[in-house]
Amino acid sequence: MALLKKASDAAQKHGLIGGFAIFLAVVSFSSPEFLTLGNILDVIRQVSITGMIAIGVTFVVITGRLDLSVGSMLTLLTVLVVDQHNQVGPAIAIAYTLLASLLIGMVNGYLIGFMRLNSLIVTLAMLSLLQGATLFYSGGSNVNVTNPQETWFRFFGRSEFIDIPVPVWIFFFAALVGSFVLLKTNFGRWVFSIGGNETASLFSGVQTRWVVLIAYVISGFGTGLAAIIMGSRVMGAQSTIGQGYELTVLSGIILGGTSMLGGSGTIWRTVIGVTMLGFVQNGLLLLGFAYYVQWLVTWAVIILAVWIDLAAKRGRVFV
C-alpha cells in the first residue's frame, strides 16, 4: 500500500514530468519555434492568466467543491474592464471589475456555502447566468480599448519588468500570497479540514459556511485579476473570450495533483500543472495539430492522473 503510494508520488512527479520532458524534447525537435524566447514568453503570459484563476479555484477544490463559472466570469469581467476603461478610465474600471468579481464570488459562495446547494450545478447555472449578463451588457458586440498605446492600463498585460512580463510577476506574487494563506494561516487550515471531513470540521467549531463562501470569493477575485491582465493584453474583448477556461483551469489543477475529493493539494502543484498544460497545448499547436486536439490529449491525461492518484490512495488499480 505504501509502495503504491510511493509509486504514485513518483509517477506523478517523475512520470508526468518525465512524460512532459519527453514531450518537450519531441516538440523542440520538430518545431524550432518552440524553444524561442518569444514563444516561451507568450506561453507563460497565457499561463499567467489561466494560473491566476486556477489559484483561486484551488481553494474551492480543496474544500471538495467545484467552480465551473470562472470561464463566463472571465468573459464578463474582461468585457467590463475594457468597456469601463473607455467610459470612466482605467483606475475606476479596475475597481469596478474587482468589485464585481467579489460580488459574483459571494453569490456563488452563499448558494453553495450557506444554502448548501450542489456546487457543480450552481456554478453551471452561474455559467449560464453570466453569459446572459455579458450579452446583456455588451449587446453582443465586441469592445475595444480606445487608446491602447497611451493608457497606463497596458502595464498589466503588455509590459515587462526586468525583462519578465508583468503578468508573470502578478501571477508569481499571487501564487506566493495564495500559498502562504493556504499553508500558513488558520483560514488555510480550515480549508483543508473542510475538504478532509466537513462534518467533523463543523463539530470542531470551524465556520464551514463562511470558509466556503470566502473560498468562492477568492476564486472570483482570482478571476477578476485574470480579467484585468487579459483585458490589458488583448485591449479588447468579445463575448467568447473566456470560453472553455473553466475546463483548462480544472485540468491544470488535476494535472498538478490536487485531489478532486478535497482535503489536499497546494498552490505550487497548481502552478506546475497549469504551466505544463500550457506548454503541452502550445507544443501541440506547433506540431501542427489543430486546437481541438488539445482537448483529447487533456482528456486522456486527466483521467490518467486522477486514476493513478486514486489507485494509490486505495491500494489497487481497479475499484
Place this chain on the structure above:
Amino acid sequence: MNEIILTADSILKKFPGVIALNRVSFDIRAGEVHALMGENGAGKSTLMKVLSGIYNPDEGAIHHRGKKVIIKTPKEARELGILLVHQELSLSPELSAAENIYLGDWPTNRFGIVNKRKMNAAAKIALDELGCNFGPEVLVRNLSIAKQQMVEIARTLVFNANVVIFDEPTGTLTTTEKDQLFEVVRSLRKKGVAIVYISHKMDEIFEIADRITVLRDGEVQCTVNTSESTIGEITNRMIGRDLDQYFHRAKAEFGAELLSVNQLTIRGLFKDVSFSVRAGEVVGLYGLIGAGRSEVAETLFGVRQKDSGEIIFDNQKVSFSSPKQAIEKGLALVPEDRKSQGLILGMGGRHNMTLPHLSLYSNMGVPRVDKELQVFEDYKTKLEIKTTGPEQLLSDLSGGNQQKLVLAKWLCAHPKLIILDEPTRGVDVGSKSAIHQYIATLAEQGLAVIVISSEMPEVIGVSHRILTMAEGRLVGEYTGKEMTEENLIAAVSGLTAA
C-alpha cells in the same frame, strides 16, 4: 441434540492495525437460539459478516451442514440459506417492501420483466406470517424502523433460510415491538431454523437464548448453556473483571449549576426536555437509539437550532447558532461517530487537536507550530495516546487511541462543560477503562460532564445521576441506589408503540 447447521473453525480476520477475529470457533444447531455477546469491538459483528459473506476470512473455514463452504458474497450465503438481519438496515427506502424483500432477486421472466403479482403475493404471505399490519406495496421510507426490520426478516421466510443472524435487533424497538420480534424468533426456532442472536442486552439474552458464546477482543471466552449460567458470570467473561472494579465514578462534590435546560423542543426529534447539570457532576443520559439524546446534545452544542425552549449556561441565556459559539462559551462535544464527526482522519494528530481552538495557538491568524507541538506532546502523555508522532495520520490509529485524541482535542482548551456521546464505542477494554478514569478526573477538576450511553453498565458505572430518554422525551431521573438496570429498562420501555 439437534443437527449442527453451521460451524466457524478457527476464523482469523485482520484489518489494518487490529486483529478483529483471532481464531474464533463457533457452531449453531438447528432449532436453537445461540446468543453472541461481547462489548463493542469484541468482534461479534465481524464474525457475523464473515458468516454471511460480507467479509472473507483471512484464515479458517466454514462448514455448512457438514460440508466445507467458501462464502465469497452475501448472495452465496443467501443461496446456502444464511441470512443476516442487519443492525443498520440494508434496505432501499424508495422501493416497496416486496421489492426490498426480493432485492436483487426479483422474480423475473426470461425478458427481465418483474412478476409483480407473484412477488407481492409471496411477500404478503411472509409479512402476514410475521404479523405485520402493512402490505407489500408500501414504500419502505414510510415505515417505522421496527416495521422496516420486519421487512428484512421477511426475507428469511421468503428465501427459506436455515440460518438467521440477528445483529443487535432491538436497539430501537419499544417493549411491545421487542415482544413481537421475540415471537417471530420463537416461531423461527420452532421451524428448525438456527438462529444467531447478537446483543449486549443481558436480560434479553437470558429471555430468548438457548446457548451463549462470549467474545472479548476477538477471541472466544466461553460457550455455555443459558440455563447453566448467570448474568454475573457472563458479564465477568465479557469485560474480564467484575463490574465494580471496572467503572470509575468521581467523588460526589458538586459546585454551582452550570447548565439549565428548560422545555427544549425540536419538532419531530424531542419535546420539552428539561434538566440541569452542576459543576463536578457526571450526568448520564440513557436511552435507546432514536430516543433523541444525540439530537439534544447537538442542540446544546449549536449544531442544531431549537424550535422552542431555553438553555441557560453559566448563568447566561444562550442560543448557539453554530458550534463555534458554543466552544467560545466553554462547551465541548465528543460526538457519537468519531470517524465521520469527531476526527479528520486524513490529517495528523496535531492538526486535529488544535482545530477547535486554533486562535489559542496562533498569532494574528497564523498558527504557531511550536505551540501546537507542545500541546500535542502534553496530551499524548496525559492520555497515553499511542501514536508515532504529531503528523501521523489518524486513520492509522486504533479506535481507542482515536477516541483518546478526540478527547484531548476538547480538553486542551479547558471547557466548562463536556458532553460525551458514546465515548467508548468501538474501543478496546484497556482504553475504555482509561477513558472512564479520565471522565472521573474531569469531574473532580470541576467540569460538568454529560455522558450519553446506551450501555447500561457504563452509564450506571460512571454517573452520579442518570436521565432516561425515550421517543424524544425525558422519562426518568435516578440517583444513587435508584440507578439500577431494572429501573432504566422500565423507564425507556415504558412507552408502548403508538
Place this chain on the structure above:
Amino acid sequence: MSNSVGVKKDHTAKTMTSIQSSSLSILRIIRAQHIWVFLLICMLVFSFASPYFFTLNNIGNVLTQGSFIGFLAVGMTLVMLNGEIDLSVGATLALSSALAIGLQDSIGIWPAIIVALLSGAFFGFINGALVALSGIHSFIITLGSLMGIRGIVFIFTGEEALMTSDYSYTEYPEIYLGPVSLTAMIFFGFALFFQWILSKTKHGLETYAVGDNEKSAHEAGIRVRRHKVINFTLCGLLAGVAGVLLSMRLGTAEPNAARIWELWTIIAVVLGGTRLTGGYGSMWKTVGGVITLAALLNGLRLLNTPNYIELIVMGTVLVLALILDKTLTSSQSR
C-alpha cells in the same frame, strides 16, 4: 466525499426514521409532482402574454423543440437515478450528428445513421466503463469526455459545418400526426419505453436500488458496475438518437452543436423532480421537466425577449430548482 459534486447520502439507521407526514395527501401529491404545477403556471402565463402561444401549431413546435433535449434528459435520468451524472451528452449528440451526415456519401444514409447511433452507445460505454473501473466520480470522467468527444467532432468535421447532399434526408422526420411531429413521437415513445423499464423490469428496480443504497444493492447480489455501464451506454445511445434526428431536421451538422445542452438537460431533469442524489425520480417527471423547459424557452422567444434573457432565466430557474429540491428533501428526512 463532501457535500459537493457527489452529494453524500446518509444511510445510518437513524435517518431512516418514519415519515410522519402531517400534511394532507393533496399537498403530498403536489410535492411529489410539482413539475406539472409549474407547467400549468407556465402555460397560463404565456397564453396570456402572447396570442401565438396556445395555438396547435405552436404546441407542436414546443414538443418538437423539446424532444431533442428530451432524448438527452431520458438518458440523463437513468444515469442520475444511479446517483451519477453525464456531462458529455451534448458532445455525443454533436458527434452522432456529424457522423450521420458526414458518412452519408461514403457508406449510404442508413449505414451512416447506424454508425452514428453506435458511436453514441460506444462513448456512453466508455464513460460507464471508466466510472466503474477507475472509481473516479462520473462528473470528472464525463467532464473529460465533454472535452474529448468534442475534440473528436472537430477532428472529423474540421471547423466547418457538414451539409447533407441529399435534400430528401431532411424530409425523413417530417411526418405529422396533427401538430405532433415524428421526432416528438419518437421522444414520447422512448420516454414511455424507459418508464416501463424503470417500473416493470429487473433493470429498472436495480436502477433505483443502486441509486438509493449502493451498499445494500451490492450486498444483495446486484452487479453494480455492470449495471452502471449499461445505463451510461443507454444514455450515450439516446444522445446518438438525438444527434441523428437533429441532423435530419437541420440538414447540417455543426461542430459546435449542442454546446451547453448538458446544462439544459440537467435543468429539465432536476426541474422535473428527479433527485441528483439518486434513487428518486421517474421518466414522467423528466417529461414534465422537458416540456416545461421547452414551453418556457418557446414562450420567451415568442415574446421576442432578447437572447440574454434566456440564459439568465435558465440559470435562475436551475438555481430555484435546486433550492426546491433541497427544501423538499430536507423536510422529508431530518
